[in-house]
Amino acid sequence: MASAFEILAEPHRRAILAMLLASERSVGEIERRLRIPQPAVSKHLRVLRDAGFVTATVDAQRRLYRLSPQPLQELDAWLAPFRRFWSLHLDALERHLDRQQRAAELSAHASRPANKVRAKSASRRKP
Amino acid sequence: MASAFEILAEPHRRAILAMLLASERSVGEIERRLRIPQPAVSKHLRVLRDAGFVTATVDAQRRLYRLSPQPLQELDAWLAPFRRFWSLHLDALERHLDRQQRAAELSAHASRPANKVRAKSASRRKP
DNA sequence: TTATAATATTCCTTGACGGGCATATACTTT
DNA sequence: AAAGTATATGCCCGTCAAGGAATATTATAA
Numbered sequence: 001m002a003s004a005f006e007i008l009a010e011p012h013r014r015a016i017l018a019m020l021l022a023s024e025r026s027v028g029e030i031e032r033r034l035r036i037p038q039p040a041v042s043k044h045l046r047v048l049r050d051a052g053f054v055t056a057t058v059d060a061q062r063r064l065y066r067l068s069p070q071p072l073q074e075l076d077a078w079l080a081p082f083r084r085f086w087s088l089h090l091d092a093l094e095r096h097l098d099r100q101q102r103a104a105e106l107s108a109h110a111s112r113p114a115n116k117v118r119a120k121s122a123s124r125r126k127p
Numbered sequence: 128m129a130s131a132f133e134i135l136a137e138p139h140r141r142a143i144l145a146m147l148l149a150s151e152r153s154v155g156e157i158e159r160r161l162r163i164p165q166p167a168v169s170k171h172l173r174v175l176r177d178a179g180f181v182t183a184t185v186d187a188q189r190r191l192y193r194l195s196p197q198p199l200q201e202l203d204a205w206l207a208p209f210r211r212f213w214s215l216h217l218d219a220l221e222r223h224l225d226r227q228q229r230a231a232e233l234s235a236h237a238s239r240p241a242n243k244v245r246a247k248s249a250s251r252r253k254p
Numbered sequence: 255t256t257a258t259a260a261t262a263t264t265c266c267t268t269g270a271c272g273g274g275c276a277t278a279t280a281c282t283t284t
Numbered sequence: 285a286a287a288g289t290a291t292a293t294g295c296c297c298g299t300c301a302a303g304g305a306a307t308a309t310t311a312t313a314a
Binding site: 003005008009011021067072081082085 | 132133135136138141144145194196200203205206208209210212
């Protein structure tokens with residue numbers, strides 16, 4: 001298992017991370033609060049630890065797990081270009097859709113409901 | 128397949144999304160540029176479309192796929208609390224590690240390399 | 255030392271997903 | 285109409301990861 005996304009694909013692991021936001025937790029606390037059998041919790045924590053999402057501290061027989069920011073920060077970095085994308089292009093996209101809409105209204109009288117696969121655009125073909 | 132994370136767990140799908148950052152692309156363009164067999168590309172695009180990551184426009188025989196911001200924005204929203212976490216606690220964490228470090232240096236002469244599972248903390252036990 | 259608590263690991267099974275290939279569908283050009 | 289182009293879909297298979305149950309490990313308590 002490699003990428004941060006694969007790690008976070010598992011809902012229980014996301015729940016564990018969200019729980020660790022409040023404070024560090026022992027395996028037993030996670031087990032009870034999330035209603036996940038203990039071996040499953042340990043396995044998920046193993047995956048999260050190996051991927052650097054959490055670190056563990058030994059306290060007698062139990063281990064206290066806490067968040068470790070780095071992998072999530074990398075994920076955040078991966079998202080950055082997309083953030084730029086939608087903040088740069090959102091208004092332009094709206095204008096584009098408006099234009100499309102108006103063109104459709106000009107070429108047809110009936111207002112067609114928006115389809116998932118949108119109206120055919122003019123295909124460039126040799127005349 | 129449900130959550131955005133599951134969708135993005137697939138490296139090819141992330142590559143496709145990253146490619147669509149520049150501009151909309153046809154299936155064939157993606158196929159050639161990423162060296163993925165065409166049926167695989169179509170399948171990934173199907174998954175991305177069903178999850179709302181992309182939308183398609185018909186142009187003659189081909190389909191032009193473009194980014195759709197919403198699911199990635201939701202992902203970004205999921206990350207928000209963690210961003211707060213690491214910006215709030217990073218300095219505090221550093222101070223904490225410093226304290227730990229100093230304590231270790233006081234209790235032992237040899238400087239131990241940082242372990243993944245950290246030094247045992249004082250366990251509360253009845254004396 | 256024995257018992258008990260907390261956590262980790264192993265083994266097994268099952269289900270889902272991605273890849274490959276063949277084929278279907280839709281549109282266009284001749 | 286026939287052939288060609290672009291994309292989608294169906295099927296089969298190998299792989300891999302998650303869940304469950306039992307057990308091992310480590311630390312404490314009696």
